[in-house]
Amino acid sequence: MNQQDEIYMRRAIELARQGGRAVAPNPMVGAVIVKDGKILAEGYHRKFGGPHAEVMAMAKVHPRSKMEGATMYVTLEPCKHFGKTPPCADAVAISGIQRVVVGAHDPFQENYELKITNYELEFLKGPVADECRDLNRFFFTWVEKKRPFITVKIAVSADGFVAKKDGTPVRLTSPEQDREVHQLRALHQAIMVGANTVMNDDPHLGVRHAEGVDPLRVIVDSTLSIPEGAQVLRDSNVLIATTHLADRHMLHVLRERGVDVWASETDSRVNLVALMQELADRKITSVLVEPGPTLYQSLKKAHLIDQEIIYRSEQRLGEGLPLDI
Numbered sequence: 486m487n488q489q490d491e492i493y494m495r496r497a498i499e500l501a502r503q504g505g506r507a508v509a510p511n512p513m514v515g516a517v518i519v520k521d522g523k524i525l526a527e528g529y530h531r532k533f534g535g536p537h538a539e540v541m542a543m544a545k546v547h548p549r550s551k552m553e554g555a556t557m558y559v560t561l562e563p564c565k566h567f568g569k570t571p572p573c574a575d576a577v578a579i580s581g582i583q584r585v586v587v588g589a590h591d592p593f594q595e596n597y598e599l600k601i602t603n604y605e606l607e608f609l610k611g612p613v614a615d616e617c618r619d620l621n622r623f624f625f626t627w628v629e630k631k632r633p634f635i636t637v638k639i640a641v642s643a644d645g646f647v648a649k650k651d652g653t654p655v656r657l658t659s660p661e662q663d664r665e666v667h668q669l670r671a672l673h674q675a676i677m678v679g680a681n682t683v684m685n686d687d688p689h690l691g692v693r694h695a696e697g698v699d700p701l702r703v704i705v706d707s708t709l710s711i712p713e714g715a716q717v718l719r720d721s722n723v724l725i726a727t728t729h730l731a732d733r734h735m736l737h738v739l740r741e742r743g744v745d746v747w748a749s750e751t752d753s754r755v756n757l758v759a760l761m762q763e764l765a766d767r768k769i770t771s772v773l774v775e776p777g778p779t780l781y782q783s784l785k786k787a788h789l790i791d792q793e794i795i796y797r798s799e800q801r802l803g804e805g806l807p808l809d810i
Contacts, residue, residue, distance in 0.1 A: 493517050493524075493558040494588055494613050500529040500538070501560045501620060506698065507532045509674055510768040512561055512591075512624040514538040518546060518582070520555035539563055539573040543580055553581035560617045562591040562608075578604060588617025592628045626791060627770040632761040635789050637774045637781065638669060639808060640796040646805030647778060654686040655805070657798040664694045666775075669794070671697025673773040675724075675764060678717075679780035680706035688775075689716050701769065705755045705780060709735035718744065724764075726755045757787050778808050 500515030508514075508530050515529040516538035528541025536544075539559055546552050563573040563585065577585060584605045608614070618625065626634040640657035641647055648654050658666065670676055671692045682688060683704060691699040702723040704711065709731040717723055724745045727736075730753055731746075739746055747763055749756035764772065774784060784790050 489519075489522075490558070490586055490609065491613050493519055493556075494560070494586065494609060494617070496524075496527070497538075497558045497560045497588070498613075498616060498620060500527055504530045504532070506672065506674060509533060510624065510627060510770045512621040514559065514561045516542040516557060516559040518542050518552065518555050518557050520551065525551060525555060537564065537573045539577055543576065543582075549580065554583045555581070556584040556586060557582050558586045558588075560588040560620060562587045562589065562606075564591060564593065588614055589621065592625060622791075623771040627765055632758075632765045632789075633675070633769050633772045634791050635761070635772050635774060635784070636669065636673065636792045636794060637776060637784065637790050638666060638794045638796075639776070639781065640798065641808055642798050642800050642802045642805065644801045644803065645807050646802045647808045648685070648806045649802065650805050652681060652685045652777075652806060655800075655802060657800060658796050662796050667692050667695040668697075669773050670700055671695050673700050673771040674769045675701040675703050675772045677703040677705065677772050677774045677776075677780075679777055680704065680708075680710050681777050681779065682775070683711045683715050683717055685777075687716050690775075700773065703760075703764070703772065705757070705760070706731075707754050708732055709739070711735075713738055718742070721745070726760050728752050728755060754783075757783055757789055761789060778806055781808060 497515035497517045501513040504513040511530060511533050513530060514537060517527050518525040526542045526545035528538045528545065530538045539557065557577060563577050565572050565574045582604055584607065587606065587608050623634040639647065642657055676690050678688065678690065690702045699722060702717050703726060704717055704723065705726050707728045707730055709727050721743050724747060725739060727746060727748050729748065729750050731748060736746065749759050776784065
């Protein structure tokens with residue numbers, strides 16, 4: 486990789502990030518077309534089902550003959566299969582572009598063969614390539630592990646507690662950290678909490694201190710013990726994960742309201758592995774979990790934590806519920 490390759494790929498990464506959650510479950514992809522040391526065009530994948538980054542960039546080059554001998558920098562390998570759109574690899578192959586520099590392999594590609602090969606394909610290595618893969622860690626986890634990428638956010642007191650002894654919540658984050666949490670919510674497609682959190686804290690779980698769309702609220706409640714008036718039940722953007730022990734009255738109430746209920750029928754506690762597979766089937770590629778001790782330990786035991794974000798407060802509680810990190 487030369488210095489110019491790194492510069493243009495970093496620009497492609499900047500473009501890709503603009504797609505954000507709107508492209509999910511597809512990956513975020515950016516593309517830059519360069520010729521004679523100058524950028525001819527740029528593009529990025531804007532929304533799920535829309536044109537891909539490569540096509541967006543090529544459509545901006547007029548006349549098309551300008552692409553003869555050009556180089557394209559793209560954060561993810563051009564797709565070779567039909568999905569919502571035709572294969573980008575074929576479109577690039579007939580464009581006149583001579584060299585395609587790629588930041589990360591597409592995990593879908595191994596089952597497809599490119600029919601037209603009129604350009605040189607080069608995969609970058611090193612920190613920039615790592616950044617390209619990290620950019621789409623949600624997508625790669627969804628494809629390779631058949632489940633969403635799971636981020637756990639925890640706030641802990643200086644002496645290791647997450648709440649008072651009776652479960653009463655305590656504010657342990659600063660206003661600046663609260664804004665960061667809302668940015669995390671905007672980044673993820675779903676947010677998950679346990680029934681105890683709903684009963685003790687009555688959280689909103691929406692995006693209020695950042696720009697973005699509310700994630701799907703996933704509530705883990707083995708017996709359907711949360712109150713009917715809980716804020717998380719304010720609309721239908723919620724999935725309740727329960728079991729065969731679910732309260733029948735509450736089950737009826739939820740279904741009357743049109744709330745989606747998923748049950749692990751053979752378990753007395755919600756099967757988190759099966760739940761994550763269900764979310765993956767629903768094309769959910771990322772879940773932010775704001776757990777209490779019980780849900781945290783269950784996720785840890787099931788090896789379902791990809792990233793932990795821990796906010797450590799200077800406040801001491803003296804006693805309370807430990808997280809046992």
